[in-house]
Each structure stands twice: as C-alpha cells, then as structure tokens.
Amino acid sequence: MRNILITGGAGFIGSHLVRLMVNKYPQYKIVNLDLLTYAGNLENLRDVEKCPNYRFIKGDICDYELVASLIKNHNIDSVIHLAAESHVDRSIVDPFSFARTNVMGTLTLLQAAKNIWKERDEKFAGNLFYHVSTDEVYGSLEAEGTFFTEDTKYDPHSPYSASKASSDHFVRAYHDTYGLPVVISNCSNNYGSYQFPEKLIPLFINNIVNNKPLPVYGKGENVRDWLYVQDHASAIDLIFHKGHNGETYNIGGFNEWKNIDLIKVIIKTVDKLLGREAGSSEKLITYVTDRAGHDLRYAIDSSKLHNELGWSPSLQFEEGIEKTVKWYLENKDWMDRVTSGDYLKYYREMYGHDTY
Numbered sequence: 001m002r003n004i005l006i007t008g009g010a011g012f013i014g015s016h017l018v019r020l021m022v023n024k025y026p027q028y029k030i031v032n033l034d035l036l037t038y039a040g041n042l043e044n045l046r047d048v049e050k051c052p053n054y055r056f057i058k059g060d061i062c063d064y065e066l067v068a069s070l071i072k073n074h075n076i077d078s079v080i081h082l083a084a085e086s087h088v089d090r091s092i093v094d095p096f097s098f099a100r101t102n103v104m105g106t107l108t109l110l111q112a113a114k115n116i117w118k119e120r121d122e123k124f125a126g127n128l129f130y131h132v133s134t135d136e137v138y139g140s141l142e143a144e145g146t147f148f149t150e151d152t153k154y155d156p157h158s159p160y161s162a163s164k165a166s167s168d169h170f171v172r173a174y175h176d177t178y179g180l181p182v183v184i185s186n187c188s189n190n191y192g193s194y195q196f197p198e199k200l201i202p203l204f205i206n207n208i209v210n211n212k213p214l215p216v217y218g219k220g221e222n223v224r225d226w227l228y229v230q231d232h233a234s235a236i237d238l239i240f241h242k243g244h245n246g247e248t249y250n251i252g253g254f255n256e257w258k259n260i261d262l263i264k265v266i267i268k269t270v271d272k273l274l275g276r277e278a279g280s281s282e283k284l285i286t287y288v289t290d291r292a293g294h295d296l297r298y299a300i301d302s303s304k305l306h307n308e309l310g311w312s313p314s315l316q317f318e319e320g321i322e323k324t325v326k327w328y329l330e331n332k333d334w335m336d337r338v339t340s341g342d343y344l345k346y347y348r349e350m351y352g353h354d355t356y
C-alpha cells in the first residue's frame with residue numbers, strides 16, 4: 001500500500017506514468033497535482049480518471065499550503081515529481097517562469113514533504129522523494145563515443161537545463177542536510193503519444209500533415225538520444241520501487257540520432273502512412289537560424305540502471321516511431337485542440353464546466 005503524489009501528471013511523461021501506476025497498482029492511491037498549464041491536459045488521462053485509486057487536484061506546486069495539506073490529508077508517503085516548464089525555446093524567452101516552477105516549485109515540495117514526514121517519523125521511514133530530471137543538466141558532448149554517466153559534471157547551458165540542474169542540487173541538499181530519502185533520474189529525450197506539439201517530433205508530424213514548413217535549427221547536425229515515453233515510465237516505476245536512497249540513475253536507450261536524419265525518418269513514415277509519394281514532404285524542410293546556446297550532442301550511458309536494476313528499453317526505435325506517428329494521425333482532434341488552445345469546449349462537454 002502506498003499513497004503517492006505525482007506532480008505534473010497531466011503532461012506528456014506524467015500522463016504515461018500516472019496511467020501505468022493507476023493500472024498496475026490498484027492497491028496504491030495516486031494523487032495527481034497539476035496546474036494544467038498549456039502543456040497539461042486532462043484529456044491525456046481520460047481512460048483512468050474514473051479509477052477508484054486515482055484523484056486529480058488542480059493546483060500549483062509553488063503553493064506551500066496546498067502541497068502541505070495534500071501530503072497531510074491524503075497521507076502521502078512518496079512524491080514522484082515531474083511538474084516543470086519543459087521547453088528549451090520557451091526558457092530562452094521567459095527564463096523567470098522556469099526558475100519559479102522548476103526551482104521554487106521543487107523547493108516548495110521538498111520543504112513540505114520534509115516538514116510533514118518528519119512530524120510522522122524522525123527517520124522518514126517509508127518515505128521517498130523521487131525527482132524526475134533530464135540529461136540536459138550535463139551540458140553538451142562533443143566527440144562521438146562519449147556518454148553522460150551519473151558522475152559527469154553538471155554543465156547546463158540553457159535557462160531550462162540550468163533550472164533543472166538547480167532543482168537536482170536542492171534535492172541532493174535535502175538528502176544530505178535533512179536525511180530526506182531521495183532518488184533522482186536523468187533521462188534523455190522522450191517521444192511518444194500526448195507530447196505537446198512544440199517539441200520536435202509532434203511539431204514536425206503535425207506540420208508534415210498540414211504541408212507546413214519544417215524549421216530545422218542550424219544545419220540539423222545536433223544529436224539527441226531518443227527514448228520511447230512508456231520505457232521512461234517503466235524505468236521510473238522500477239527506480240521508485242528498487243532504486244537506492246540518495247542515488248542517481250541515468251535513463252536512455254543508446255539511440256542517438258542527428259536531427260536531420262531523424263527528420264527524414266519522420267517524413268518517410270508520415271508520407272507512407274498518408275499514402276504520399278515516398279520522401280515527397282522533404283520539400284518542407286526549411287533551415288532556420290540556430291537556437292541560442294544550442295547543445296550539440298546528448299547521449300546517455302544507462303548501464304548503471306541496466307546492471308543494478310535490470311532495466312532495458314522494450315521498443316526498437318523504428319517500431320516506436322511508427323506507433324507514434326500513427327497515434328498522432330489517428331488523434332487529429334487532440335492535436336487540433338491543443339494547438340488551438342481551446343480545451344474549454346472539451347472540458348465543458350466532459351465535465352459540464354469550463355475548467356476542471
């Protein structure tokens with residue numbers, strides 16, 4: 001029996017994690033705290049919203065009183081923290097909201113969990129604060145064949161990665177200073193269903209469908225290491241249950257792609273599924289000014305997670321990308337609603353009022 005507070009559960013990765021935990025552990029209570037920003041959408045969780053072991057709370061992780069009352073009233077013993085501002089390009093335009101949510105929000109959760117759990121038991125027996133983070137805290141790799149390990153020095157370059165690095169440091173500080181039981185995982189780029197179409201893969205699928213330009217930053221030579229989102233969720237489940245207190249685990253699928261090569265795979269897959277001539281959408285590729293401070297290469301070494309806890313990704317990339325493209329093509333209504341920002345109509349129809 002566990003009572004788990006998952007933050008950011010209405011977002012991309014959070015919704016996959018909530019679905020997994022609610023279905024796999026009917027004996028657990030899962031409380032999802034999400035502010036429903038532009039990136040959070042209850043439609044992502046429609047299939048589990050009536051499950052008796054699931055509760056949704058709309059609210060801000062920066063609200064100490066709210067967070068503390070949730071931990072108290074739901075007898076929360078563990079937190080899995082995903083809520084964040086997550087898009088690098090937005091962080092360049094508006095760094096303050098990244099500091100607020102990612103740094104102050106994490107600190108608020110840590111402080112509330114520490115205070116309330118300590119009142120219950122000086123030694124935090126049965127408690128865990130699991131912080132979900134990114135490989136972007138490690139900075140950028142130059143050479144081929146080098147990887148980020150758990151010992152790689154932090155070297156963030158974007159306001160997003162700087163805010164995530166800061167939150168990771170606060171989590172470790174709460175472990176070292178107050179003895180709070182914590183684990184951190186740093187994952188590579190995720191892809192799959194329900195990802196907001198500001199990120200490369202859903203944005204490009206949507207633009208290909210609508211014959212719109214595909215804005216490739218710089219020369220398209222940056223490299224990212226892509227993991228299917230459900231494999232990230234399964235890794236979080238495993239680390240939550242079997243990970244060791246105070247440890248960090250890197251999560252990745254040893255699946256590096258140069259952006260331009262990945263984009264050609266997406267084009268090929270969309271063209272095939274739409275019955276267009278193979279590669280015909282390559283004409284949409286448009287090279288644009290590079291992102292400021294654009295990290296050249298990310299690549300994760302996840303051997304610690306594999307060797308110590310036995311985790312491996314379940315899907316080959318070709319299979320994952322085809323499933324992903326199919327999902328976006330079959331869920332055009334979802335795409336239209338999130339790109340127009342008009343969830344209100346949908347919420348009204350579903351819940352009888354404008355917001356949840």
Ligand code: NAD
Pocket residue numbers: 007008009010011012013014033034035036037038039040041059060061062081082083084085086087101105132133134135164186187188189190191196
């Ligand atoms: P997302 O942007 O899709 O979702 C973020 C969620 O957090 C949304 O539902 C949003 O409503 C919620 N949220 C934002 N501010 C909030 C606040 N103040 N209070 C409560 N809820 C708030 O993000 P994602 O891609 O699902 O990423 C989830 C986590 O995983 C983040 O911490 C991110 O740094 C990390 N991560 C993401 C990736 C990736 O490829 N997407 C890779 C590694 C790690």
Ligand code: TYD
Pocket residue numbers: 087088089189198199200201203215216217222223224259291
């Ligand atoms: P993104 O999905 O934003 O993830 P991240 O920056 O966190 O890795 O971008 C993935 C890669 O694709 C990154 O190198 C930037 C690039 N990119 C483009 O070339 N064009 C785009 O329109 C976007 C959104 C990203």
